[in-house]
Amino acid sequence: MKSHYLAATAAACLTLSMTQGAQAEDLTLCWAAWDPANALVELSKEFEAQSGHKMTFEFVPWTNFADRMLNELNSGGKLCDLMIGDSQWIGAGAESGHYIKLNDFFDANGISMSDFVPATVTGYSEWPKGTPNYWALPAFGDVVGWTYRKDWFARPEIQAAFKEKTGRDLTPPATFAELKEVAEFFQGREIDGKTVYGASIYTERGSEGITMGVMDVLYSFGFKYDNPDKPYDMEGFVNSPGAVEGLEFYKALYDCCTPPGASNSYMGEGIDAYKSGQVALQMNFAFTWPGFEVDPNVGGGKTGYLVNPAGPTGERFAQLGGQGISVVSYSEKQDAALEYIKWFAQPEVQQKWWSMGGFSALRSVVEDPAFAASQPYAQTYLDSMAIVKDFWAEPAYASLLQASQKRFHDYVVAGEGTAKEALDGLVQDWTEVFQDEGKL
Amino acid sequence: MADTPIDRLARATPSSLARRVRGLSDRAIAWVFVTPTILLLLAINIFPLIWTVRLSFTNFAANKPNAEVKWVGLRNYTRILTDPDIWQTMQATAHFLFWTLLFQVVIGFSLAWLINRKFRGNDLLTTLIVLPMMLSPAVVGNFWTFLYEPQIGLFNYAVEFFTGIPASSFSMLGSVTLAPWSIVIADTWMWTPFVMLICLAGLRSIPDYIYEAAEVDRASKWRQFWTMTVPMVLPFLMLAVLFRGIENFKMFDLVVQLTGGGPGSTTLLTSIELKREAFEKWRTGYSSAYAIILFVTVFGLASIYVKALNKVKER
Numbered sequence: 001m002k003s004h005y006l007a008a009t010a011a012a013c014l015t016l017s018m019t020q021g022a023q024a025e026d027l028t029l030c031w032a033a034w035d036p037a038n039a040l041v042e043l044s045k046e047f048e049a050q051s052g053h054k055m056t057f058e059f060v061p062w063t064n065f066a067d068r069m070l071n072e073l074n075s076g077g078k079l080c081d082l083m084i085g086d087s088q089w090i091g092a093g094a095e096s097g098h099y100i101k102l103n104d105f106f107d108a109n110g111i112s113m114s115d116f117v118p119a120t121v122t123g124y125s126e127w128p129k130g131t132p133n134y135w136a137l138p139a140f141g142d143v144v145g146w147t148y149r150k151d152w153f154a155r156p157e158i159q160a161a162f163k164e165k166t167g168r169d170l171t172p173p174a175t176f177a178e179l180k181e182v183a184e185f186f187q188g189r190e191i192d193g194k195t196v197y198g199a200s201i202y203t204e205r206g207s208e209g210i211t212m213g214v215m216d217v218l219y220s221f222g223f224k225y226d227n228p229d230k231p232y233d234m235e236g237f238v239n240s241p242g243a244v245e246g247l248e249f250y251k252a253l254y255d256c257c258t259p260p261g262a263s264n265s266y267m268g269e270g271i272d273a274y275k276s277g278q279v280a281l282q283m284n285f286a287f288t289w290p291g292f293e294v295d296p297n298v299g300g301g302k303t304g305y306l307v308n309p310a311g312p313t314g315e316r317f318a319q320l321g322g323q324g325i326s327v328v329s330y331s332e333k334q335d336a337a338l339e340y341i342k343w344f345a346q347p348e349v350q351q352k353w354w355s356m357g358g359f360s361a362l363r364s365v366v367e368d369p370a371f372a373a374s375q376p377y378a379q380t381y382l383d384s385m386a387i388v389k390d391f392w393a394e395p396a397y398a399s400l401l402q403a404s405q406k407r408f409h410d411y412v413v414a415g416e417g418t419a420k421e422a423l424d425g426l427v428q429d430w431t432e433v434f435q436d437e438g439k440l
Numbered sequence: 441m442a443d444t445p446i447d448r449l450a451r452a453t454p455s456s457l458a459r460r461v462r463g464l465s466d467r468a469i470a471w472v473f474v475t476p477t478i479l480l481l482l483a484i485n486i487f488p489l490i491w492t493v494r495l496s497f498t499n500f501a502a503n504k505p506n507a508e509v510k511w512v513g514l515r516n517y518t519r520i521l522t523d524p525d526i527w528q529t530m531q532a533t534a535h536f537l538f539w540t541l542l543f544q545v546v547i548g549f550s551l552a553w554l555i556n557r558k559f560r561g562n563d564l565l566t567t568l569i570v571l572p573m574m575l576s577p578a579v580v581g582n583f584w585t586f587l588y589e590p591q592i593g594l595f596n597y598a599v600e601f602f603t604g605i606p607a608s609s610f611s612m613l614g615s616v617t618l619a620p621w622s623i624v625i626a627d628t629w630m631w632t633p634f635v636m637l638i639c640l641a642g643l644r645s646i647p648d649y650i651y652e653a654a655e656v657d658r659a660s661k662w663r664q665f666w667t668m669t670v671p672m673v674l675p676f677l678m679l680a681v682l683f684r685g686i687e688n689f690k691m692f693d694l695v696v697q698l699t700g701g702g703p704g705s706t707t708l709l710t711s712i713e714l715k716r717e718a719f720e721k722w723r724t725g726y727s728s729a730y731a732i733i734l735f736v737t738v739f740g741l742a743s744i745y746v747k748a749l750n751k752v753k754e755r
């Protein structure tokens with residue numbers, strides 16, 4: 001009996017030591033440097049405690065994120081074991097072999113993509129789009145929406161002035177036309193002795209800013225990337241009359257209602273403009289919203305959250321943000337990296353992720369009856385995620401993005417040419433890219 | 441006789457090696473020393489240049505190492521030279537180059553001329569003037585971004601103070617007409633001290649007795665300046681222009697930080713465009729052709745300029 005006991009103890013110790021030896025990895029997770037990344041560091045401590053792996057994080061500011069991380073992937077770098085890459089990288093990640101395919105892993109571990117919000121699965125995980133080939137687990141749901149100064153909207157003197165000017169009540173804008181009217185009303189107005197402005201919108205030139213902003217508006221004006229029946233046939237879709245009207249609207253909004261000098265604004269500049277009380281309305285990704293709630297200037301009920309307004313025909317879409325988490329194929333610690341994804345996919349971890357400020361994409365979290373009331377922005381987030389569209393996720397995404405950045409900035413900010421010329425030029429640029437890619 | 445290190449080295453050298461070295465000519469020994477440097481230069485300068493030329497005739501994309509590389513002949517070159525966007529970046533670069541050089545030469549030389557006098561605090565003033573060029577371009581870019589801020593920027597307030605134009609009524613970085621000047625101003629602020637230092641070296645190299653002789657001949661200060669000071673400082677000034685010209689032709693960091701190439705493409709300089717083509721769009725073949733065109737342009741202009749510089753020095 002004693003010998004059996006000793007043998008069992010020895011076997012248990014051996015197994016334990018072997019298990020621990022096999023697991024003791026130093027994993028590096030690469031992502032953008034922003035508030036959710038800090039929340040993930042905290043969340044991951046639980047994984048470290050459970051698994052014995054040590055987590056290291058490589059966070060890069062948004063303006064350099066794509067540049068830095070795509071170079072890392074393209075060069076076959078081993079820095080990142082796990083990559084929370086932007087949704088548009090999924091095509092290149094899959095086709096260039098940067099990410100490992102996760103289908104078998106999901107099947108083996110009971111992770112089902114039907115458990116996640118469908119838009120996030122399409123946006124962050126699938127390549128080719130619409131096929132059950134998964135290269136990432138939806139990690140952070142995000143979408144462009146609007147915040148507004150609820151406290152300003154509630155002031156009787158402001159309401160009266162608005163009614164006098166426009167003949168209608170000051171309400172959160174439901175259409176883009178209303179949004180512009182509200183922005184025009186606030187532009188240059190004195191509030192608490194300070195001059196305030198209408199709206200902060202995306203105008204950044206260097207990375208992806210102005211494209212994200214323009215697209216967020218264009219979708220609801222009828223813009224489509226290509227002919228649904230003939231992929232990559234863009235003539236009449238990218239430069240449709242509706243799309244032209246949408247681009248003209250964006251320029252008009254920029255000209256009439258943004259703060260002085262807002263010619264190169266993206267997420268950070270938008271946050272600053274809003275928190276400092278410069279603007280009444282602000283376009284930004286949902287990830288910024290938890291930060292507003294705790295801000296002494298705009299938090300505590302002073303901020304309202306809006307789903308992207310509707311276009312002239314009532315169509316309503318929003319630009320998808322967010323990312324999926326992938327295992328980098330060049331990593332030598334793929335097993336440990338997959339362990340992290342398995343841990344991260346658990347409902348209780350996802351619930352905790354949401355409570356810490358991470359926008360979970362797991363349906364059991366967001367469809368929980370208590371979810372909508374859990375945060376002031378929760379319902380807006382849910383409604384927004386239901387109407388998302390995303391930019392091209394093709395392997396040539398960077399070239400496609402560069403072209404739109406140039407065309408949109410040239411027209412909207414620099415005022416060169418017309419909206420029609422800008423979109424015609426964009427069709428030409430994108431056609432050239434797809435020809436170079438051999439897709440046309 | 442003292443035991444020198446050379447004697448000790450000679451004794452320590454194995455006799456077989458000593459015999460072999462003794463058999464080498466001076467020229468051969470020179471080659472032995474120079475060869476590693478030449479090999480290094482070939483490896484890190486000449487080979488990449490030749491490789492870039494080769495790539496410029498292909499459709500190679502560095503992010504697709506396994507894709508078939510096709511020979512495209514002169515297509516990359518013709519696409520670049522017929523692309524109006526590329527010519528726009530060339531124009532933006534020429535504007536930046538011309539005005540920064542002009543301002544830096546005029547202000548740099550003037551500062552050097554003023555500071556080349558004996559007065560109290562001269563050294564301290566010189567140190568303060570050269571401070572901007574000691575800063576990182578990224579820091580300077582950030583710093584000027586705040587200065588140009590329409591609502592809180594000191595630059596706009598200074599303009600308002602002197603001209604009465606409201607500070608928040610114009611945006612240096614957001615206006616198509618002002619943005620090209622905003623990068624010229626920031627670069628001039630940063631690099632004028634460099635031109636000043638070189639001019640100062642030139643001014644201080646002029647012997648005092650030449651001015652004393654001119655005084656004896658009753659030459660006016662104006663005449664002394666144009667017939668003695670300027671010609672004798674000219675080679676230094678031309679050298680400063682060469683250095684600044686080459687540097688500004690490849691200007692990247694400061695402008696990216698300030699405008700990111702915008703608004704629109706108004707301040708999109710060739711180096712920014714080249715970086716986007718090469719490392720964002722990953723059109724390696726195309727960007728290689730672009731780099732070769734820029735290289736030939738700079739090399740050609742610099743060669744002509746150096747010849748002119750040598751002629752000035754010979755006078």
